[in-house]
Amino acid sequence: MNDPNGPFHWRGRYHLFYQYNPAAPAHTNIHWGHASSPDLAHWDRHRVALTPTPGGPDEAGCWSGCVVDDDGVPTAVYSGIDRNHAGLSSICLAVAEDDGLMDWKPVPAPVLTGPPPGFDVTMFRDPFVFRFGGRRWALVGAGHADGTPSVLVYDCEDLYAWRFAGVLVDGRDPVASRTARLPGSASTGWECPQLWETPGGDWVLAVALWDGDPRATVYLTGRLLADAHGNPRFSPRAGGPLDHGRDFYAPSVLQHTEADRALLWGWSWEARPQQDVDRAGWAGVLTAPRVMDVHEDGTLRVAPAPELELLRASEPFGAGPLPDAYDLEITARSPATVGLLRSAAGAELTVGLDPADGTVILDRSDWPRSRPDGSGPLVLRTPPGAQLAVRVLVDGSLLELFAGDRAMATERVYRRPDDVAELVVSGEDVQVRCWEQGPPNPA
Template sequence: MPHVTHLAPQAPGSVQAADRSAPRHHVRPAAGNWCNDPNGPLHHDGRYHLFFQHNPHEPVWGDIHWGHASSPDLVRWTDHGIALEPSPELPDRLGAWSGCALVEDGVPTAVYTGMNRHDGLGTVMLARATDPEITRFDALPRPVVDGPPPGLDLLAFRDPYVFTYEGRRWALVGAGHRGAVPRPDVLVYRIDEESLDAPWEWAGSLLDAEAPAAARHAMPATAWECPALIPVREGRWLLILSLWIDGVTYTATHLGGTLRTEGDGLRFVPDDGGLLDHGRDFYAPTALVEHDRVLVWGWSWESRTEAESVAAGWAGCLTYPREIGLHPDGTVRHAFARELTALRGRELPVGAELPPAYEIQADIRTREPDAEVTVRLGDAVSVRVNPTRGTVTLDRTEVPASATRPYPRTGTVTATGPTGADGRLRVLVDGPLVEVIWDERVALTEKIHPAPRGRLAIEVARGGAEVEVAAWEHP
């Protein structure tokens, strides 16, 4: 089976021959065209399986299928083509939209949004794998949820996510209410204890924007998309939400809090939160809960125009997997999946010409307050760190984004986290995709076209600091 990134098409006249115009190691459709939300990560029969929203016909959103890639180690990915396609005879005739996946009675099962109308209100459908390799899902003809609950005037109803709480399975669906004041919501459903296929029962709202922490950290939004609820410590949960504002996919946030039963349903009580990623090319993250960690992937869209993506023959990819959890002080921990160190090849000294894909690790110890260190990713892109202010800034001013939706981009983007005297910066670059994590506290993702090129340089731009640098090619 072919490696997913080795089959990316090369558009005429593109610079893909230099391996910089497109990611080499990130999951995206081998056939090119459109990719958006990650869906239904699974670990089954010794392999990781990752699905994603995919238009197989052109590099723009529309005619959404589920693409599929798998890996034994989160590093080497194999493309399997289309796993789930809409059927003209079923409630997914207008698209197999986002959802999750689980193993039911030994059979991998997709739980997804079947779309059969044009207003963003879907159904919840199931599809069973036809073989252990999950080369294809076959949809069940009857939805388990045939649309929004009666009596609710919704403008969004989609993206089911199944989780377990106190031994019982529940499901979330992202939603938003119509009205003069935007009111996003996460609806919760009870799943029959004996059968996933039985109709699910609406059990009210898990969370809405009236919760103070949600109002601070998950607004403004017209709807909350792609909800994912993950356990991070005994009695402690993170709710991941993607903020959708009048058709604009904006950013992703997390809320920390506790779960409690409320009548026949559940209620999430948040007490803190923040951005899951401070960059401008990270959205719709989804989670795989393992016994000792939680893995999260996001969708990285393009910072170029649609016309430029059409000319290149592809748009969108998934981020590297990240481990999300809690530090001992209760703040959220962000780390690249530990397996990604296997990508490291030859070492790159400071001053070396940077290859198309690489990793930089800089351990910074400040000797003076307000010291600032700059890591240069070639001639036009840099990452600046100020540990005592808790800021990380990606500067792409000399390589401006051509995309103007949802708004023209500034030349810099800054992540703000806890302050301190020292920390570790990790920067993973794969063609145009730059992913930054500072001291496992904050993350920042940005697509840069054309991709960074030039030599690696490190500067103590202000004050006094000691910097130990290691860098590796990702061949």
């Protein structure tokens, strides 16, 4: 699996789709997988939702997109590519034929066969539909021949008749330019655009940085304004990395209006050698759902969805052997270090906290990876204070770290046979509680 797609709340259940190859752990032959949940914690896996149509606009893959309620008809809006796509997708639709969203019927003709004329667009994909000013609009991620990344916007009040409405924001915007030029992550295209409104009225735009390969994901916060023609334009005021870890990309957001919150999932790719992936027979995981909001200074506020506490065992512990899946809370009032994993050579995977300095340091230096992007300590910064809280979610190789409500990092840490997983706490004023996470729903 790779990108999460189309999170959707329908008839009391959360539905989550995802790019999926049912035949092999390889990034090709992309279908849409499907899972649903009543509570964001216990998930049922369902049969494949979208399948490429031989000879159709999606014959080479049903790629990223979203799901919308089109006057009572759940409708998937997604990138379809044919055998000659050259980086440009068509925008395709498929409609659900039952309330359980198990059966989907593709619409034969795409609503868009490519980018607007005259824009010299070399990358065009990943539609995302939202509402603004009483109308329905869609974003499409793009890159231009001169190297400028952008997010295009369309009027799609009629989901079957799209009108190009210009550029929402592009890489020439000063705030966007600074944000998207992270070290080692310059981009020529922005893909998987996601846009949502926070309870306080701020808007957040997330884009995945692409330069021929996936690099990182960033966010921009700001205002959504109407231009002279009523078309939406995004005015950023702040931004930064959406996730500070090395193993997070292509997020998807659910604007859950009934609960007045935005939920976000990301894709965590494999960081192990391909031969290990082939031996395991699977590749890719999705992160836990995260609740997204904005601080007064325009920076991102993030926390794991509270429903994840439903997976906790009845009693916490404060030290000792660690299970394969656990939920860890750390609260420090002075410098502290929490060890999670120890190698046979004595190296440790640790989380260090310094409240006065406002830093959280994840040291994963001794756990090698196949991706050429370094392995030194990762530093997350929070406002200095008298107390610092950290949450760590681990499920097998997936580690998700939340530094207060200010920063998050997703990492893949693969245990070796001789590694020792043990919770070891050092520090004078630190409280640690850890819960084993329950097994997944077997249904």
